[in-house]
Amino acid sequence: MIQVKNLTKIYKTTVKGSSFFSDLFNRKYKEVVALDKVSFEIAGNELVGFIGPNGAGKTTTLKILAGILYPTSGQVNVLDYFPFDKKRSFLKQIAFVMGQRNQLLWDLPALDTFQLNKEIYEVSDDRYHQIVDELTSLLNAENLVEKPVKTLSLGERMKMELIATLIHNPKLIFFDEPTIGLDLFSQEIIREFIKKYQKQYRATIMLTSHYMEDVKRLAKRIIVINKGKILYDGNLKEIVQKYSSTKLVTVVLESKIDQIKLSSIGNIISYVFPKVSYKIDRHLIPEKIDLINRLLPYMDLTIEEEPIEEIIKKLFSGKK
Amino acid sequence: MLNTIRYYLRLYLLFTKFAYRTVLQARLGILFFMGAKLVRFAFFFFFILIIFGRKSNFGGYTFNQAILFYLTFNVIDTAAQVLFREVYRFRPMVLSGTFDLILLKPHHPFIRILLGGGDILDLSLLFPYLLLALFFAFKITSITFLSLASYFILIGNGLLIATSFHIIVLALGILTTEVDHTIMIYRDMTIMGRFPFDIYKEPLRGVFTFIIPIGIMMSFPPYALFGLLSPFSYLLSFVISSLLFFGSLKLWDYALKKYQSWGG
């Protein structure tokens, strides 16, 4: 469905000079490499999480795939179209949900925007009513569609935005930071919705976020990008095994132990009596557990994987 | 083909309906705007009246002819505003990122950013201007059916030039981050067309006739009506407007490639 090969995007911006005249006659340009020979492929019925810090190139990638931005070089093929051509048949199959930005007509009820999109995407009457009913019940939003958009809360508006964007039942959906700025409750609702939608309609979804929670809950496959380069493309579970060299060992102590003794076991991450957490190298686990058994009187001991957030952070800072 | 026309017509009506509903929410504002436009119209009308009242003139034209230049300007300018009001709202759309959402839609963006949101209120001014123009046109004894027909054809040509200018404004709205009032430059240049272009001397007249064809846009229709236009000038006006139109479309395509989608 999506094939990207050696995609490069370079932004050229003017740098403000020091004086009035230098700006006019001697403009200086700054080139920012947003994407650097990015390649990946996505098949149908996949939900892919696209993660990276701010400025990594996530949004740029999505916008090129949706036809908004023109690639500097490389090949982009989405649904067998070159997206920038913006062919009508191409655009009718995709949708793009941008967090914090909406297409809802402000002064009018959301229903008016739905009907506008129905006309724009040429959705048949039957299909339209069916989709609106299905989506409003999935989101529990039947009572919201007739209220003027400006009277809705941010979370409610996001629900209406989702329905408006999906009226035409697209095959391919881009979600760019869909939960940003929302309260935890609304974030949960959006995540649930995306999960159910993908299952029910078998759409291909590309989701960007810098909330790990979004990605953990929704995506099996993730693509990690930083500074325009792909750092990892594969299964979420595998990334832990591949890149994590440490485990988190938490011990609940029975009685207070001397600090020096505690430190002798290993690298302490946190210590608030009675809980002490260590970061221990995988290979050393058996040895360290043995040490803990001998030296520390404990009530409970847990061994966990390094949190994914930490792994990703390591990827971003270039460690392995 | 017919389906496409019907599709865009339906969308045009929808966008205009929504724009109208939004505008209607500010009723007092409408009153002030209409009042202001009428005031402006009346003042220039009286200005020309005063000039001619003192047995003077400009460009050697009679009073009826001078008024016709002025009215033609109003017809074309108002028609352009009826059609292209949405262009004035384009910059905020680019800055906020709403423009992305429009690019994603399967219709051509122009139906939304160029034509969507036509100004119905200005339409109510257009008809009186048109009627007044016809009134003064018929007072001029030398007009024939042919000259009247060519008058309207050249008004259409003027609107084509206006369309091109507005497309250029849209393209500039994407290409430069610095110019917030590109459309105001267009307005300030077109007001040169309030009076017969004869009053301007070379090289200004040449620049504004051939390069930035305000002269063709505003003054050629009255010239045609008075029988002052040579066949060569007719040809020239169509060639220049076509060149400008296709040039503006090319500029738009270029602008889209350079679009960097800030905002959000």
Added chain:
Amino acid sequence: MKKYFAIFSLTVKEYFVYRLNFILWRVRVFINLLILFFLWSSVFEKNPQFGSYSKDSMLSYIIYANIISNFVLGTRTPEIAGYINDGKIINDLLKPVSFFTYYFTRDLADKAVNMFFFFFELALIVLLFHPNIHLPKNIFFGIIFLINGVLISYFANLLLSFIGFWTTEVWSPRFLFMMLLFFVTGSYFPLDLLPAPIFYLLSLTPFPYFFYLPSFLSCGFL
């Protein structure tokens, strides 16, 4: 005193942030002047006299009227209406500067920038048209009425902006005001060319005192 200088220079700096925008603004002012000159030159082509004006006295009037109108009309007050609407006005009210003085200083900065560049544009026009400019005769009274005009303009503009306290419809009344101003202030033609009854009625409004009077005086017609 130092703080007013700071406000002044900061306002001036604001103009140069967007260079292209600034240049285009000046081009627009220039074109406006150009149209006026071409218009009146054309009128005087056939007749050497228009009312009580010769070509030179008319063009002199136009020059003075536009110098004065550019000076008097230069203002930053329209932004106040927007600030009232979105609440940013609170920032200005909380400052240890008198609100009126603050904005008057900003206006002075606007006028200064306007005047500085206007003289270059005017010089260009004079070069192109070679009018014989009548030297101002009554500078003293001209200046007094000029100061008066500036104050009238400032407070009228403030009044318009304060509409923002009652409604979000701030642009339309200002637009109407600008349209009225365009003519009744005499920047397009000297007001004494109007038929007598209309001229009399107009004299009862504050409009002519914006700048028709200062220019008229400068030309020495009083």
